[in-house]
Amino acid sequence: MSRQSAPGTRLDPWFGAYANRTHGLKSSETRALFAVASRPEVVSLAGGMPYLDALPMDIIAKVTADLIATEGAVALQYGNGQGHPVLRGHISEVMAEEGIHSHPDDVVVTTGSQQALDLVTRIFINPGDVILAESPSYVGALSVFKSYEAWVEHVAMDSDGLMPEALQEAITRLKAEGRSIKFLYTIPTFHNPAGVTQPVERRAQVLDICRREKILVVEDNPYGMLAFDGSVTPAIRALDEDGVVYLGSFSKTLAPGYRVGWAVAPHAVREKLVLASEASILCPSHASQLSIATYLETCDWRGQIADYREVYRLRCEAMLGALAEYLPDCTWTVPKGGFYTWVTVPEGINTNAMLPRATTALVAYVSGTAFYADGQGSRHMRLSFCYPTPERIREGVRRLSGVLAKEVELVAMFGPHVPGQGRDVHFPAPDIA
Amino acid sequence: MSRQSAPGTRLDPWFGAYANRTHGLKSSETRALFAVASRPEVVSLAGGMPYLDALPMDIIAKVTADLIATEGAVALQYGNGQGHPVLRGHISEVMAEEGIHSHPDDVVVTTGSQQALDLVTRIFINPGDVILAESPSYVGALSVFKSYEAWVEHVAMDSDGLMPEALQEAITRLKAEGRSIKFLYTIPTFHNPAGVTQPVERRAQVLDICRREKILVVEDNPYGMLAFDGSVTPAIRALDEDGVVYLGSFSKTLAPGYRVGWAVAPHAVREKLVLASEASILCPSHASQLSIATYLETCDWRGQIADYREVYRLRCEAMLGALAEYLPDCTWTVPKGGFYTWVTVPEGINTNAMLPRATTALVAYVSGTAFYADGQGSRHMRLSFCYPTPERIREGVRRLSGVLAKEVELVAMFGPHVPGQGRDVHFPAPDIA
Numbered sequence: 117m118s119r120q121s122a123p124g125t126r127l128d129p130w131f132g133a134y135a136n137r138t139h140g141l142k143s144s145e146t147r148a149l150f151a152v153a154s155r156p157e158v159v160s161l162a163g164g165m166p167y168l169d170a171l172p173m174d175i176i177a178k179v180t181a182d183l184i185a186t187e188g189a190v191a192l193q194y195g196n197g198q199g200h201p202v203l204r205g206h207i208s209e210v211m212a213e214e215g216i217h218s219h220p221d222d223v224v225v226t227t228g229s230q231q232a233l234d235l236v237t238r239i240f241i242n243p244g245d246v247i248l249a250e251s252p253s254y255v256g257a258l259s260v261f262k263s264y265e266a267w268v269e270h271v272a273m274d275s276d277g278l279m280p281e282a283l284q285e286a287i288t289r290l291k292a293e294g295r296s297i298k299f300l301y302t303i304p305t306f307h308n309p310a311g312v313t314q315p316v317e318r319r320a321q322v323l324d325i326c327r328r329e330k331i332l333v334v335e336d337n338p339y340g341m342l343a344f345d346g347s348v349t350p351a352i353r354a355l356d357e358d359g360v361v362y363l364g365s366f367s368k369t370l371a372p373g374y375r376v377g378w379a380v381a382p383h384a385v386r387e388k389l390v391l392a393s394e395a396s397i398l399c400p401s402h403a404s405q406l407s408i409a410t411y412l413e414t415c416d417w418r419g420q421i422a423d424y425r426e427v428y429r430l431r432c433e434a435m436l437g438a439l440a441e442y443l444p445d446c447t448w449t450v451p452k453g454g455f456y457t458w459v460t461v462p463e464g465i466n467t468n469a470m471l472p473r474a475t476t477a478l479v480a481y482v483s484g485t486a487f488y489a490d491g492q493g494s495r496h497m498r499l500s501f502c503y504p505t506p507e508r509i510r511e512g513v514r515r516l517s518g519v520l521a522k523e524v525e526l527v528a529m530f531g532p533h534v535p536g537q538g539r540d541v542h543f544p545a546p547d548i549a
Numbered sequence: 550m551s552r553q554s555a556p557g558t559r560l561d562p563w564f565g566a567y568a569n570r571t572h573g574l575k576s577s578e579t580r581a582l583f584a585v586a587s588r589p590e591v592v593s594l595a596g597g598m599p600y601l602d603a604l605p606m607d608i609i610a611k612v613t614a615d616l617i618a619t620e621g622a623v624a625l626q627y628g629n630g631q632g633h634p635v636l637r638g639h640i641s642e643v644m645a646e647e648g649i650h651s652h653p654d655d656v657v658v659t660t661g662s663q664q665a666l667d668l669v670t671r672i673f674i675n676p677g678d679v680i681l682a683e684s685p686s687y688v689g690a691l692s693v694f695k696s697y698e699a700w701v702e703h704v705a706m707d708s709d710g711l712m713p714e715a716l717q718e719a720i721t722r723l724k725a726e727g728r729s730i731k732f733l734y735t736i737p738t739f740h741n742p743a744g745v746t747q748p749v750e751r752r753a754q755v756l757d758i759c760r761r762e763k764i765l766v767v768e769d770n771p772y773g774m775l776a777f778d779g780s781v782t783p784a785i786r787a788l789d790e791d792g793v794v795y796l797g798s799f800s801k802t803l804a805p806g807y808r809v810g811w812a813v814a815p816h817a818v819r820e821k822l823v824l825a826s827e828a829s830i831l832c833p834s835h836a837s838q839l840s841i842a843t844y845l846e847t848c849d850w851r852g853q854i855a856d857y858r859e860v861y862r863l864r865c866e867a868m869l870g871a872l873a874e875y876l877p878d879c880t881w882t883v884p885k886g887g888f889y890t891w892v893t894v895p896e897g898i899n900t901n902a903m904l905p906r907a908t909t910a911l912v913a914y915v916s917g918t919a920f921y922a923d924g925q926g927s928r929h930m931r932l933s934f935c936y937p938t939p940e941r942i943r944e945g946v947r948r949l950s951g952v953l954a955k956e957v958e959l960v961a962m963f964g965p966h967v968p969g970q971g972r973d974v975h976f977p978a979p980d981i982a
Contacts, residue, residue, distance in 0.1 A: 134673060134821065137671070138821055168625055173617055184606055184609050228831055231830045239567055260829070263829075372627045385563055395689075395695075395696040396664060398661055
C-alpha cells in the first residue's frame, strides 16, 4: 500500500491535491531558529515570549482550582461562538483603560489574537486583494495574509510609525492600477518589529485617509498597556468605531498559554467574524476564558501589569545601554514600551546571512527579512528584550558585537553579500532608526 | 462619521468588501434553536454536549492547580505549532486503544477537532472542489466545507453506514463530469447524526475504493471510545496509514471546554497542517494541553470513560424505550454508542416546519435539514441522549409525541408542508431506520 516512489525517498502522494493557497505555506524563517534559540546556552533575543515568572502563580493556581471545583461543569463545557459574555464584559473594561468605548456585544473572543487576524483575513480577502501594512510588519500577520493569497503592500514608516503621506501615495497608485485594497493592517503602539509608536495626531491623519478612501483599518494592539511609564496613547479604535477592527490579546499582559485574544468590530463585520469562527473552531475555550475572567475578578491585574511594565522597562534599558556600548556602528529605534527594538546594521552586512554565525556564537535574533512580504529587510534585525534577564541581554548584545565585527571584516575582504531577488518593491527600506 | 444610510437602519458599509467565501457564511439553523433550548424548562434533545457531572471535578481541580503552581511558567507560555510533545505521546497511546498505530510526530494538536477539520479543508479545497460526505453528515463539517466554497456530494448510507457501491457510483459519475474530488469525509463509528456504525468489512471496501481512485479519506472519530458495551471497532486509520487523515478529540471522552482535538496525517500532509495551523492560531493552548496531559498521567481516565459509557448507555436505553412507547409511527436508528439517534417521521411531516411548535411545547431537537448541504432531510430529526437525564429524555419524547400528533392532524387537514427548493440532489434520502 506504499505510495512512496522509491526506497529512501518520501514523496507526497497528495501533492497534486492541495489547494492553491497551500503552495504559499512555507516554513517560517524563524521556526528552525527557535529550535536553536531555545537551547539554554543561547541568549535568545529572537522570541516574543513574555516573562511569566513575574506572574503570581500560586494565586492563579488557586483561583483556577476553585473555578473547576465549583463551576467545572460550565468551565469544561462547550461555550458560544462569540465567547463568554462575562469575559467579553471584562474585555470591554480592559479596553476602556486605553480609551476605547465598546459594548461587550461588539467583542469576539478568539484563540489568541492570531485567530482574530485569520478571521478578518478570511472574511475579506480574495486571492490577489491588497492589504496595506507597515514596512516592516508583524511576521505572523504576513504569514496569515500569504495563506489567503493576499498581496501585501508595505507602506513606509519612520520613528513616528506609519507615514500618512506614504499611505495616501500607495492608495492612490494602487487604485489607479485598479487594485482592490481591502484593509490597512497596522500596529500603531510599540510596533512589532519596529518598536516605534505613532503619535495620536498621525493616527487621526491615517484614519482620515482611510475613511475618505473607504478602507477598513485593522488595528493590532497587543502591547498597548505596556508603556514603560504607564502612559496610554489612545488606540485608533478610540477615535473611530465604524471603520476600525481592533485586535487585542491577553498574551502579553497576562499569559499566552491560555490562547485568548479578541476582536472588536463594527456590528455587521462582527457577525461575520463570529460565523467564520464557529466554522473554524466552534467556540473558544471555556476553560481558558473563565480562568482569565476569574483571575481578573479576584486578582490585582492592574498591579500585575504594572509589574510587567517595570520588568520590561529595565530590560529595554539594559538593551539600549548594551547597544550603545557594543554596537556603535548600528542604529536602532528607542521603544517606549513593548518588547522590541529594530536594529539597522552597517551597509554591506546581511542579517539573514549572518544568522547562522550568530547562533554559532550563541546569540539569536530575527532577521529583518522575516518582516517583509517581498524580500526586503536584510540590513535589519529585530532584537527582543522581553524574555532574558538584563545581564543576559547585555551578554547577548556583546556576543552579537563579536559576530558583527567579523562580518565587517568579511565584507571588507570579499565585498557585500548579494541578497536573493525579491519582487519589485515600491518603497525604500524604512528610515526608522 | 456615521456610515449608516438612514436612521433606524443599520446597513453594512463593508458589504462590498467581503471575500467571495464570506457570502456562504450563514447563521446555522441550530444557533437560534440553542438559545431557546438552553432555557431550563425546555427538554433539549438538540445539543451534543457531554454530561460533565460524571467527571471527578475535585481531582481535575487539584491536578490543574498543581500544574500551574509547579510548572506555570511553561503551562502559561507559548508552545509549538504542532502541539506539546508530551500530549502528542499520550494521544498516540489513546489511539492505540482503537487499534491505531501512530508516532507522536504524526499528531497535530488543534483547537478542538473542528480546527483540524478547518485545516484539512483549507489545505485541500479550492472553490468548487468536491468533498464526498455521508447523507446525512455532521453539521459543523458542512459549515466548514461551505466556508471554503466546496461542493458537498452526499453519498447514501444505510444502517451499516456509508454504502461502498454508492460511493463508487458517485466517484465514477463525478469523475466523468470532470469534477475534482478532494476527499471523502466520513464518521464511521456512532455517526453524527445518523447514530449508525460501519462494520469493519465495509470500512475495508471504502478504503479499497478510495485507494484505487486516489481519494484521501478524512475519518472523524470523536465517539469511537464510547461504545456502550466497551467494544472497539477498528478505525479506518487502523487499516491504512498513507491514505487517511484521522481526526480525534477529547471533547466527548473528557471535556470540550479545553478545546483540544487532533489530526493524524501522512507525513507531508501533516507538515502542511502544522504550517496552516501556525498561520491560523500560532499554537494550541499550552494550558489546555498540559492540563489534559497531567490528567491522563495522574487519573484513571479509562475508568472515567467507562463511567461515561454507562451514563450514555442508560440514556440511550431511555431514549429507545420512549421512542417505542410514544412515537410508534416513526422509525429510528439503534445506536451502539455515541450520542445520537436519527428519527424518520411519517410522510407529509416536515421537521423543520414543526420545530417552532416543538419548542413551544418545551422540547427541542435538530431538524434533519441541518445535516445536508442541499436542503434534504425534512423528514428526519436528530435526537441527542447525551445531556438530559433518562427521566427528562422520556419526558422530552412524550412532549414530542404530542407535537407530532397535532402535526399529523394538520397534514390530514391541509396536506403536506411544501418544502423550499433545494439544489438538485442525486441520491434519495437515506434509508437508515
